[in-house]
Structure formats: structure tokens, C-alpha cells
């Protein structure tokens with residue numbers, strides 16, 4: 001019997017995982033007989049996952065089980081039918097970043113809050129760019145009205161003001177993810193917390209199967225006190241998705257109903273076998289909630305269309321400045 005151990009995934013490469021096992025960094029692979037079989041019951045591990053593995057003193061360990069997650073952000077993945085794409089797991093806090101100027105949008109904040117509560121993590125509202133904000137008192141009042149008890153911090157990554165308010169969350173062994181639209185200052189904020197240039201230190205050199213070096217971006221950062229930050233590209237996209245199809249997060253009960261309608265193109269206006277109508281009849285769905293769903297759905301479509309137009313403009317501008325360079329996109333993000 002091989003020795004079994006528990007580990008924590010700190011990085012995901014193409015086929016290998018970096019795992020912390022009893023304080024030691026090891027490489028691991030998925031055990032094929034468990035993960036690559038038809039009807040595999042294990043979730044594929046991702047950064048932040050706790051796993052069980054078979055220790056191999058001579059080479060890569062073998063991951064045999066993905067342990068239960070205490071929190072997760074996922075998204076329905078259109079490429080895998082009904083499948084789900086896991087974005088981040090096992091975080092304690094979700095910092096919802098919103099800037100106090102261009103990005104200030106209460107509807108969106110509401111959506112981020114709902115998504116955060118549903119993820120199992122605890123949201124904390126972080127209002128960024130306090131150094132250049134105007135009408136801060138008024139805005140803070142508005143945020144308080146929808147925050148419903150969620151802590152609110154106002155910070156600047158440029159002057160450092162307000163940062164001490166985040167200390168109670170950024171504790172050793174706690175994990176935080178950031179949620180927010182492009183340009184709110186996530187990179188600047190992460191750099192501030194790390195106290196160094198992320199782009200310079202965040203790169204991993206990896207040998208691919210043909211011996212070429214590839215560079216990927218590190219996605220789990222450990223602050224000096226041992227507190228962890230997960231920063232995956234998926235978390236960045238999630239911000240946009242929540243605004244796009246916020247429905248998937250806030251109204252999962254209604255989504256489940258809609259999937260049960262007899263006709264896949266049911267408009268829920270009296271068709272036979274409509275699960276929405278049925279639920280309203282049994283009283284499991286109130287008319288008020290249904291109306292609210294319809295209303296937000298309409299707004300979210302409108303908002304998504306507006307944002308994709310804005311994004312297109314920003315992209316065009318930044319491509320002109322520098323052919324699609326990523327860091328340039330970050331900078332232009334702050335201009336609108």
C-alpha cells in the first residue's frame with residue numbers, strides 16, 4: 001500500500017500540479033485510473049484545492065482525490081454542455097473592488113455581492129482609488145444602503161490610505177480572491193499588498209513536454225504573513241460574466257426551473273409543461289421574484305451590450321498604442 005498524504009494545490013501547469021505537502025513543494029499528476037475514466041466522479045483539482053495523493057519518493061506524486069470545497073466560483077461552460085468551469089475554490093474572503101469614480105455602479109455591486117454570498121466566501125467591499133475620488137461621502141452612503149452589513153473599506157493603492165482596514169482579513173492561512181471590473185485597480189492593489197512588482201516576480205518558467213521553456217503567470221500569491229491571494233485570469237473574466245449573465249448567480253433556483261420546462265424554447269407565457277408556471281402555482285416561486293428576475297435580465301442584457309461596446313473602444317485604442325500588449329490594456333482600463 002502506497003503512502004497517502006494530503007496536499008494543497010498551489011499551481012496548475014499543463015499536466016502537472018505544484019502541491020504543498022507538509023510544508024514541502026512537490027509535483028503531482030492526476031492518477032489516470034481515477035480521473036481519466038468514463039463517468040469520473042472526481043472534480044479536477046484547481047489552485048486552492050486540497051487533495052489526497054499517493055506519495056512517490058522517486059517522482060511525481062499521484063492525485064487520487066479532490067477534497068470537498070468550502071467555497072467556489074464556477075461558471076457554466078458552454079463548451080462542455082452542462083459542465084461547469086471552476087474558477088477559484090476554498091477562499092475565505094471575496095474582495096469586491098469598485099473604484100469610486102468611473103467604475104462606480106451600484107447595480108453591478110449588487111450582483112457581485114449576490115455572487116459572492118452564493119460562492120460560500122465572505123464578501124468585503126473595497127472602494128478603490130480613494131485618492132482621486134470625488135463625492136466620496138455621498139457614494140459611501142449609497143453603497144451602505146445595498147451592502148446590508150457587509151464591511152466596506154475605502155483605500156488607495158497609490159497613497160496607501162485605508163489599507164490598514166484590510167488587515168483583519170489578510171490573516172495568515174486565510175485566502176482572498178478579488179472580484180471587480182477591468183481597470184478598478186486589481187493589479188495595482190495586488191502589487192501594493194505584495195510590496196513588489198507582480199509582473200516581475202509572478203512568472204513561472206516551465207519546461208513543456210518538448211523541453212521548451214514556457215512562461216505562465218503565477219496565480220497564487222502568499223503575502224509575507226502567510227495570507228494567500230488567488231488571482232487567476234478566470235477571476236478577472238468572472239467580473240464581466242457576472243454582469244453579463246448575472247442570472248446564473250443570483251437566480252439559480254429560477255435557472256433550474258427553466259431547465260425543467262418541457263420545451264427548450266419555452267417563453268414561460270402559458271406553454272404546456274412550463275415549470276415556471278407550475279412553481280408559481282405551488283407557491284415555490286413568488287410572482288414578485290419572477291418579475292424581478294425578468295427585470296434584471298432585461299437590464300443585464302442592456303448593461304452587457306453597453307459594456308461590450310465600451311470594451312471594444314478601449315481595445316481599439318490600446319491596440320493602436322501597443323499591439324495588444326496586456327499591461328497596456330490595464331493602463332487604458334483606468335481611463336473610462
Ligand SMILES: Nc1nc2c(ncn2[C@@H]2O[C@H](COP(=O)(O)OP(=O)(O)OP(=O)(O)O)[C@@H](O)[C@H]2O)c(=O)[nH]1
Pocket residue numbers: 128129130131132155156157158159180181182183184185186187188189236329330331332333334
Ligand atoms: N489614483 C489611483 N490610481 C490607481 C489606483 N489603483 C489603480 N490605479 C490606476 O488605475 C489603472 C488600472 O489599474 P489596474 O491595477 O491595472 O487595474 P486592474 O483592475 O488590474 O485591471 P485589469 O487588469 O484590466 O483587470 C492604472 O492606471 C492604475 O495606475 C489608486 O489607488 N489610485
Ligand SMILES: [Zn+2]
Pocket residue numbers: 258261262266267268269271273274275276277
Ligand atoms: Zn417555461
